[in-house]
Amino acid sequence: MADAIMQSREAAAERLKRAPLVTNNRSMSWITNHVASCTEKAAPTWWWIAFTLSSSLALVSVFCIGYLISTGVGVWGLNHPVGWAWDITNFVFWIGIGHAGTLISAILFLTRQKWRTSINRAAEAMTLFAVVCAGIFPAVHVGRIWMVWFLAPVPNSNAIWQNFRSPLLWDVFAVSTYFTVSVLFWYTGLVPDLATLRDRATSKLRKFFYGIAALGWRGGNRQWKHYEMAYLILAGLSTPLVLSVHSVVSFDFATSVIPGWHTTIFPPYFVAGAIFGGFAMVLTIMLPARAIFGLHDLITDDHVDKMCKIILLTGSIVGYAYAMEFFIAWYGGNMYEQYAFINRATGPYWWAYWTMIFCNVVAPQLFWFRFFRRHVLWVFIVCMFVNTGMWFERFVIIVTSLHRDFLPSSWNMFYPTWVDIWTFVGTFGIFLALFLLFIRWLPMICIFEVKAVLPEADPHHGHDGHDREPAAALKEGVH
Numbered sequence: 154m155a156d157a158i159m160q161s162r163e164a165a166a167e168r169l170k171r172a173p174l175v176t177n178n179r180s181m182s183w184i185t186n187h188v189a190s191c192t193e194k195a196a197p198t199w200w201w202i203a204f205t206l207s208s209s210l211a212l213v214s215v216f217c218i219g220y221l222i223s224t225g226v227g228v229w230g231l232n233h234p235v236g237w238a239w240d241i242t243n244f245v246f247w248i249g250i251g252h253a254g255t256l257i258s259a260i261l262f263l264t265r266q267k268w269r270t271s272i273n274r275a276a277e278a279m280t281l282f283a284v285v286c287a288g289i290f291p292a293v294h295v296g297r298i299w300m301v302w303f304l305a306p307v308p309n310s311n312a313i314w315q316n317f318r319s320p321l322l323w324d325v326f327a328v329s330t331y332f333t334v335s336v337l338f339w340y341t342g343l344v345p346d347l348a349t350l351r352d353r354a355t356s357k358l359r360k361f362f363y364g365i366a367a368l369g370w371r372g373g374n375r376q377w378k379h380y381e382m383a384y385l386i387l388a389g390l391s392t393p394l395v396l397s398v399h400s401v402v403s404f405d406f407a408t409s410v411i412p413g414w415h416t417t418i419f420p421p422y423f424v425a426g427a428i429f430g431g432f433a434m435v436l437t438i439m440l441p442a443r444a445i446f447g448l449h450d451l452i453t454d455d456h457v458d459k460m461c462k463i464i465l466l467t468g469s470i471v472g473y474a475y476a477m478e479f480f481i482a483w484y485g486g487n488m489y490e491q492y493a494f495i496n497r498a499t500g501p502y503w504w505a506y507w508t509m510i511f512c513n514v515v516a517p518q519l520f521w522f523r524f525f526r527r528h529v530l531w532v533f534i535v536c537m538f539v540n541t542g543m544w545f546e547r548f549v550i551i552v553t554s555l556h557r558d559f560l561p562s563s564w565n566m567f568y569p570t571w572v573d574i575w576t577f578v579g580t581f582g583i584f585l586a587l588f589l590l591f592i593r594w595l596p597m598i599c600i601f602e603v604k605a606v607l608p609e610a611d612p613h614h615g616h617d618g619h620d621r622e623p624a625a626a627l628k629e630g631v632h
Contacts (some may be wrong), residue, residue, distance in 0.1 A: 163468025174268055174606045176450045181604045186453070188598045189353055191446050196593055199445070207585035212577020217572050218293055226296050228572045234558040235567040240294040241405070242547040243577050245452070246430075247287035247403055247545060248328065249423070252395060253431025255335060256279030258342070259391035262384075268459055270602040271451045276435050277339040278597075282587040283434075285581065286580040291324065293448040304401050316459070320404040327401040331394050338387040344370050345378070348597045381468045399427045406550065412552030413493035422474040429467035429541035432460050433536040440589060442597060451598055454527045464539065468517035471546075475514065489559065499552045501566060505549050 221228055231238055254276035258596070261269040292301055304325050306315055315322050348370035351363035370376060400420035405420040436457065443452045484492045497506045516538040521527040526532065552567050591597065 172453070173608070174271070174453070174455070174457045175603060176425045177451050178273065179607075181607060181609070184607075185349065185600055185601055187447075188596050188600050188603075189350060191592065192350065192594055192596060193355075196558050197513055200589060200593060204586060204589045207381075207582045207589060208408070210579055210582025211245075211627065212579075212582075213575050214289075214433065214583060215579075217457045217576040217579060218289065221293055221572060221576070222298055229483045230568050230570045230573055232565050232567065234563050234565060235552060235555045237551050238567050239556065239569055239573040239577060241547075242292045242544065242551050243404055243580065244287050244290040245423075245547045245551075246544045246555055247283045247290075247580065249333075249399065249427035249430045249547075250434045250624040251280040251283035251287065251335075251431065252399060252424075252427035253435050254278070254283075255331075255338075255391050255395050256428055256431065257435070258338060259293060260389040262274060262388045263392060267308060267606045268456055270440060270606055271453075271456055271462075271598055272435065273602075274339075274342065274599045275439055275597045276593075276596075277335065277342070278334050279438060280436060280592045281332070281339060283586050285587065286336070286584050288328065288332075289576075289583075293322075309345065320401065322407050323404060324360060327398045332400045334390050334394060335388065337627065338384075338391055341380070341384055341387060342602075343595065344368055344600045345372070346599065348372065349600060350596070357475065384415050395428075396424055399423045406554075412487070413473075413550070413579070415490075416475055418481070422471070425467050425470040425474065426513075426546060426584070429464060429471055430539060432464050432467070433539035433543070436460055436464075436532060436536045437540060440536075442592060446592075446597075447483065448598065451603060457532055457535075458523075459528070463531060463536075464536075465517050465520040468513060468539070472514035474509065493554055493557070496557055500553065502549065502553045505545050506553070509542050509545040511550050512538040513546060516542070587590060591611075 155499050179187075197259035229238070229240065230242075252272075252390035257276040258273045261273075292298055295301055301314055303309065304315065304322065344367060345364050349365040350362055351367050354363055398425065403419035406414035407416060409415055439452060440457070442569060479494050483493045497503075516535050519531065519535055524531075525535070554597050556567055
């Protein structure tokens with residue numbers, strides 16, 4: 154009996170034991186060699202094919218943007234009353250994708266979640282590329298793009314000043330601040346690894362450029378101390394941006410009087426949706442990268458499992474928000490608000506609404522089951538559904554709230570033109586081309602932080618019994 158109890162306790166303890174963040178007992182030198190080799194080897198054939206295709210797709214978007222600027226926004230399918238459509242839909246979609254990088258890097262860093270170390274670098278880079286794609290649409294939808302500099306609050310000869318009460322101007326400041334801090338945060342985390350690539354470089358050209366980018370990093374105690382402080386400050390600055398940026402984007406709609414938009418649930422609803430879609434995009438790009446570069450020991454099934462749980466959580470929040478929108482429309486007693494939501498579900502755009510519901514609410518429920526969270530193909534399929542559903546969510550919010558105006562005589566349908574479609578499709582080419590350049594020339598995984606979560610780095614407790622930062626562990630001689 155005692156032996157049975159002891160075996161039961163041992164089995165329970167084994168189940169509670171945390172899985173290693175780096176599997177197969179990989180050494181520090183293996184991590185350095187494996188991650189750095191992705192940038193040091195000659196570009197494989199598949200990379201050139203993928204880069205050629207994505208660059209060609211990006212050029213299609215560039216052509217459409219040039220055609221739009223030279224001809225006018227009439228080449229889009231906008232009409233009265235649908236003055237916003239695919240342009241703002243795509244803008245909000247790409248801004249949302251950019252949120253996961255800051256969340257993984259900043260918030261998980263501040264909460265000491267060590268599993269972030271294998272995915273934070275790629276997620277941060279994804280943030281920057283997504284914001285670049287997002288910035289295209291508000292820039293070109295103003296029509297006269299050569300006058301877009303008037304958005305900046307600088308003195309000008311025309312005495313034109315910005316309307317600081319407009320949420321569209323708030324977007325300019327919020328997104329530009331978010332992008333600036335994200336670039337600084339991403340680059341600061343890169344510096345130690347750039348020094349590693351500099352020291353490993355075999356050609357003078359690579360040594361020169363990596364040497365310039367590494368900012369003279371030598372790994373001394375004073376440099377590690379300044380690095381840790383700078384990284385902590387940037388993480389603290391980035392954390393409120395996760396909440397503020399997409400909240401400000403939601404104000405584009407929430408501060409209006411349009412039925413379907415004028416609601417206080419939008420800021421938390423948009424933030425949850427952004428994290429939801431952002432994590433799905435991280436998995437969408439990292440699962441193929443893991444398979445191609447053989448990174449299964451660094452991006453383990455446990456990493457994928459944890460991200461799937463976050464997708465399940467945020468997807469459930471988004472589903473709750475969908476239900477609350479209908480409830481508040483009914484409870485508020487406003488006939489125009491009630492009609493706007495009934496029209497979403499049963500009107501001419503019903504197919505978009507129910508596609509959104511299936512992709513964002515139904516599909517992620519598979520992640521309640523461990524089998525689906527750890528089956529790479531199923532994870533990828535669900536993430537593709539989520540990416541699709543998040544675009545449809547923005548389309549439903551914008552177009553279905555506008556196409557039925559207060560007067561039936563003003564009702565109209567929106568149909569995208571070929572310029573609408575290919576401008577958006579081309580931004581995926583821009584995104585993928587930038588990401589391919591990133592994984593070709595920079596380490597997609599943070600080498601020094603992954604080393605610090607190895608057992609020999611003793612990341613949990615130092616010799617004095619206190620917790621240590623990953624950088625501090627390396628600084629004390631576990632390179």
